[in-house]
Amino acid sequence: MELFFLALLVVLMAFALGSGFPVAFALPGAAILTIGLAAGTGYLFSTGTDAFFDSGGPAQWLSAGVTNFRGIYWEAERDTLIAIPLFVFMGIMLQRSKIAEDLLVTMARLFGPVPGGLGISVVFVGALLAATTGIVGATVVAMGLISLPAMLRNNYSVPLATGTIAASGTLGQIIPPSIVLIILADQLASAVDQAGSLRQTLYKDSTGELSMPSDFSVVSTSAGEMFLGAFLPGLVLVGLYMLFILGFALMKPKAAPAVHEEGTFTREFAGKVVITLVPPLALIFLVLGSIIGGIATVNQAGAIGAVGAMVMAGYRLKEGEKGAYSPAILAILALLGLAVVIGFFGEVNIKRIESSQDVLSLILALIAVSLILLAIFWSGWRTLKLEDTLRGVMVETAKTTSLVFIILLGAAMLTSAFRAFGGEHLVKEFLQGLPGGFWAQFLIVMLVIFILGFFLDFIEIAVVVVPIVAPILLSDPGANVTAVWLGVMIGLNIQTSFLTPPFGFALFYLRGVAPAVVKTIDMYKGVIAFIALQLVALGIVGFYPQLVNYLPNRSSLLSETAPPPKNPRLQYCMETLVYEDFSQNGDGVLAAIEKAEGVDMSYLPEDLQDDLAEGFEKAKEALPLMLAIREAENAVAAASGDFKPIHTNVRALERDARRIDERIKELQVIVNRSGEGAVYTVAQGERAQTQIDTLQLEHDAILAEIPENWEEVYGEFSKIQKAETTARQTYRRTVDQAYEPILELKAILADAETVAAFGPELEELKAQVPQLEPEAAVEAIAAMRSKVGEAEGTSDIRKGLTEARKIMRSRQPNAEEALAEIDKSIAALQADLAWRQKAADELLPVLQEYDAAIVNNIGLRQQDRLPNDMALDVAACLSGHRDVSLSF
Structure with a gap:
């Protein structure tokens, strides 16, 4: 039922x-x-x-x-869905203020002399409107009212003209910011959890x-990542549309003729192009650029877009009047001023006011922000009063x-x-x-x-x-x-x-504004080629997932919150890059290890000497261990050819068997709860038991299809696969152990000046202790001990302070004994400074040279983040789809 x-x-x-x-x-x-x-x-x-x-x-x-x-x-x-009303507001505001209309008219004149130029201009403007509005109905209607008559007057093929307008109007669904992408991101967020x-x-x-x-x-994914992922596929689709129109125009010049208009390319027209094109492009840059750069979330970018659209509408609605551009100019100058303040003073934070310079930067920033707010309210007032634009936009947005x-x-x-x-x-x-x-x-x-x-x-x-x-x-x-x-x-x-007919909404929108001479059948004919182009774009993106995955990966790995190189997801690609580096620079790496190993380190503390010696040995093991990874990887690839078909078949059989097991469990519940006065009747229990018997036979038959030698074959392949996993784990553990002593010694030497400053403070503490009450002396010693502990490699210096604190905390405090322990700390400090200063002069330059040779291979996992050039390579590597089914 x-x-x-x-x-x-x-x-x-x-x-x-x-x-x-x-x-x-x-x-x-x-x-x-x-x-x-x-x-x-x-x-x-x-x-x-x-x-x-x-x-x-x-x-x-x-x-x-x-x-x-x-x-x-x-x-x-x-x-995520909070961004929807913001982007809808932005789109409708640009539409109501006729900025979209200006774009269409200006770009049509600009591209007119090119074969198929009017069609190309429609696609170009469609892409721009998609990146600023994303409202399909408004875009199609606008282009249908403005461009379609012009294309028909110039003897364009009716199917080509209508198909171009309808297809270009739908670009807003894939070119970000897009409502579709926001909804998909929201749906996929929960789908990822289930998956x-x-x-x-x-x-x-x-x-x-x-x-x-x-x-x-x-x-998982987010709306911002969806925007980044859809950006290149959207451009691919735009390119396909333009190439198709250009090719059609070249093959059939009469169906898409070039349009030559007198007096087009003049200084006045050039200024018109700049004024018409630059603001929408700037808005696109602010909205998408803030997301790509990790500066703003999708919701914040939506707010930027909504405000930017209102400022643009503020000057467009008063075009030709005195002071039309005043709010926009004020906003631009204020933004530039804010950028200058941040450039000169760095981050401005009201919670971190420590100097007069901070106060000055805060005042200047507040002035700039106040001017921006003034420009926004000024533009908002204009859109409210002129043609009741703001009210209409807000109603439509709602x-x-x-x-x-x-x-x-x-x-x-x-x-x-x-x-x-x-x-x-x-x-x-x-x-x-x-x-x-x-x-x-x-x-x-x-x-x-x-x-x-x-x-x-x-x-x-x-x-x-x-x-x-x-x-x-x-x-x-x-x-x-x-x-x-x-x-x-x-x-x-x-x-x-x-x-797609019969319910293609773009066709309905266009039909509503197209003249009677345009037949519906011509519109249906016109969109066929563009539907085919959309399917071609679908195939291109399917075969080249890098078009989608690269920008989100790049943004993630270059952002301030980039995952550290130890992130498990990055290891496979990082090791591929390190293998290539070892193949090209392996001799140089070994030479750097031998040179560093040959430096006199006898004056260092014994534990540091042992750690460095072990680190050098581990570093020399890294190259052969990387070769072992590649050999194990090749062994898995060689064995997988015969194993994969068997594995796929067996896992499918096991999946079918598990499905039957689940159904048997459900039926068993009916059997257990059947009987007189129970939830299920006796007849229902008997029917369920009959089904269980049938399903059990089916289950056994499925499992019988599994090859008898499956366990043996699986065991052999698992050993080969486990060898690769072991090789990778051994390499990672080895390089970590190889690089950690270098990090430790560099940190110790970097604190040499800090440690030297402890001398006078210890002498001062020594003079204070006899004059203090025991509790006060304990606090003073503990404070000094904590301060010393903040520097690397100061455990010997802290020992005396630790004992002195114990003495003064005991039932019978003894200041003389405590002073003797402080003297031990002072002596340890002097001994420490002797080798630290010598190492800083003699050893540190060699260590820095050694570090430069191994930091991006052996030491890569220990870095805070990937270097930019390697991050780009890792992003490219992660952008493909890697089959991991043989691990399941």
Whole structure:
């Protein structure tokens, strides 16, 4: 019966959407009706309201959708959706203030003389508007009203003109900032958690190990990373559109002719281009640049965009009038002033006022911020008074945001109902049962999303389909794809939903403003090529995941909060780079080790001498250990060719067997709870037992298909794989032990001046102790002891102070004995300074030269962060997808 109600849920949703019922009510309505019918049927004809649910009951699943949606507001990590109204406000403000119209007219004149120039200008402006507005309907309508008549007047092919406008208007769905990407990031955040649990369970079931190595975990994503990941694919799509239009124009010049306009390239027009183009580009730079640079979160960048759009609208609405640009100029000067203050004085923080210079920097910063606020309020007042723009924008923003959030709530309830009737299990079993592994599953999901795009809007697809399929795809270790890549691929696919008839929204928008001479069939013909180009872009991004993953990885590894080189996720790529470095510079590294080893260190404390000697020996072992890693890696690669097909087959059989085990456990509950007066009737218990017997036979038959020599084959491959793991762990432990003595000695020598300053303080302490009460003497000695302890390598100096404190803390304090111990500390200090100063003069230069030779190979793991050049290489390495399925 669960299957019946699952089918009923889908039918009700499809019927409601097909009949034109609002999406915001169709989704939760289908869920509530189906859950209610299932509960009523169970209550009337079976054991209770929860009889026909896969698990749980109606109350649990009705509240689950609301609870999941409410979690968006209550969980600090899931504040992503706050950015939606900010970006919507920015887009509508730029649209209402006619800045988008200025862009279209100016770029059309600029690109006109190029073959297909009007079409290329539409794509270019579409990309700019996508990066500033992201509102598909407004963009398509604007370009349809302005560009379509111009293209038709110049004898452009009607299908090409309409297809170009419709496709360019949808670029806002993939070029950040995009509402689609924000919603996908939010949905994927929870999907990653589920995928991580699924992968952890798979690892435990496959290997028997309780804990999975952290470098096998599923990496989460955020809206900022989604923006970064979609940036290059968006540019690829723009490039494909432009190349297609240019190629079409060259092959059929009459269908896309160049437009030569008299007096276009004049000084006045150049100024118009600058004024029209620079502000939107500056806004894009501020919004996306602040995210890419790690300066602002997505929400903060959205606020920057909203304010920037209002300032731009403030001067555009008063264009041609005196003082039109005054608020914008004031804002620019204030921002430049703030940048100068930060450049001269560094960070300005009201909590860290220590000098008159800090006070001056704070005053100047406050003046600059006050001027910025003045410019913002001035622009806001203009937009409020001129054509009632601000009120209209805020009303439209509220409507659009409410629409998005109501659909999200309804979709959360629909997804809960889908799970209530076991739909998620069915999808999982179907996908995992497909031959071909991850890529077969992925292609099926992409095909389903593409087909759904003919009938559903992007929001419904994103919030209904993604929560169901994303955990399954992300948990698969065979492809080990990132959440960012999966989100961008789905985003590119969803983008086609705006162009695919019969319900392509971009087509509806364009149909509403197109003249009667433009037939609907011509519009359908025009978008076919652009749908094909979107699918080509999808294929390019699928084959080259680096297009998506590189920028998020780069941003992460270059940011102030970059993970340290010891992060497990970085080790594989770091070791690949270090192997290449050893291959090129191995002789130089060995020479540096031998040179440092030959320096006289006999005057150092014995423990330091031993540590350095051991460190040099460990450093010499690093090169052969790295070669051992490469040999072990090659051995795994050679063995995996024969092992992988067997491994894939066996794991699939075991997965099917586990699925049957789960079903048997569910049926066993019915058997255990059946009988007279029990939850289930005797007949139900007997039917369940019959099913258990049948399933057990099926289970045994599946396990019988596993090759008899599987354990032996698996054991042999595990030994080879374990040898690689051991080689890597040995190398990491060895290089850490090799570099730690260098870090320790450098820190000790760096504190030489600090230690020298302790001499007068110890003498002063020695003079104070006899004059102090015992408790005061203990405090003075303890304070000096703590101060000495802050310097590296001062344990011998602290010993005397420790004993002196004990003496003065005892029942019979003795100042003379305490002074004798302080004298020992002074003597230890003098001895310490003797070797420290000599080492600083003779040894430190050699150590610095040695450190320079090994810091980016042997010493790499001990650094606070990766050097920028290596961070870029590691980012490139991490951007591919590494198959880790043989470890499961």
